[in-house]
Amino acid sequence: MTQPSVPNPRPNPGPEQPPNQPPNQPRICAPCRLAAIGAVVLALAGGFAYTAGWLTPARLTAPRIIDTFEAVAGQHPGYRRNHAKGLCVEGYFDSNGNGAALSRAAVFAPGRTPVTGRFAVPGGNPSAPDTSSPVRSFALQFRLHDGEEWRTGMNSTPVFAVHTPAQFYQQLVAAKPDPATGKPDPAKLKAFYAANPETQPFQRWVKAHPPSSSLANAAYYSINAFRFTDDHGATRAVRWAVVPETPYAPISAAEQAAKNFLAGDLDERLQQGPLRWHLILSVAQPGDPTDDATLQWPDDREHVDAGTLVIERATSQEEGACRDINFDPTILPAGIAPSDDPLLAARSAAYALSFKRRTREEALHPEIHQAKARTQTQAQAQTTSQTPTPSQTTGEHS
């Protein structure tokens, strides 16, 4: 059968092109090409320098924050730049399925999720007394069965001292040791608190709640708000807390006088059996602040008990799995997302740099690992007869 004739769709190729020249492309002069490449390289270098803070030394960057932590607490190679004193724990989260009504994250489906955690004391000095701050912390890494992770760093206060990263930095600067005394100047801290009334709810809470006698009988709070999205795409603002089954008891006079009682107490309790907390999700109402960690939500908000966190074992932070974890609170599974709280991005950047510095120090100087192990052994050997330095502030740089 003869095919009907079809007009040739190919356009007229035009005048013949020289060899190696793509057809129909305007010619670009060689110096112009070099200039364009140079401009791209300069723009990239400029972007890099800006991000690193080299062009704007007054801008608040992670290096400025981490350098200031080092100026406050001194150099402690291989350690976290904040919450330096701590220990690792292992266990699991037993979900009862109730959290699935708020978030589609696999961690809230009924069943067990393995957890690595870290208890710590705020501040950049790994040898500080346990009583150097009224605040303790509990960080968790949930390893979800779908391969995702949920990392959280919680403190034992429901509110934070400051609202913005800039205030956090100013608070750190105010806590820098006075070269004459080697200690923070109380007048500078007082002036900081007076100039920043947002710090008052935190100060009031700390005054009304003496620290607990143990890491095991304290509640720990996310403080920052997050956004939970359920299976149907509905999103709500949520804060969470882990609330202990072990009844609260205030710190005793003997513990107050001891330098290192928290780790030993935890070991003793774990020898008797696992320790348990309930993961409580608090749901915001429209209008509740999600961008201000200094403000609590009213008590009558919906609370969901999502399951039980069970801690079975503790190890030193030199040997345990938590050593190499950056508990960046913005590492979240699908179904949980950061809120508009400005502290979250600042935390993520600062934790990353702290992690980079401490792991680099350990990699380049393996002797640091041995020195850290010695510090740990000495800390364990310290007796309860030592009198701790009294807390200088209510939780600076918590």
Ligand code: HEM
């Ligand atoms: C701008 C505000 C903040 C900055 C700059 C900051 C800075 C830091 C840094 C540098 C570390 C060490 C991280 C590492 O090397 O792994 C750290 C640890 C920690 N921070 Fe913050 N922090 C801030 C706010 C908060 C808030 C609001 C909370 C409370 C929920 C918090 C809780 C923790 C906890 C629990 C740890 C210890 C994590 C661990 O055990 O490894 N921080 N912080």
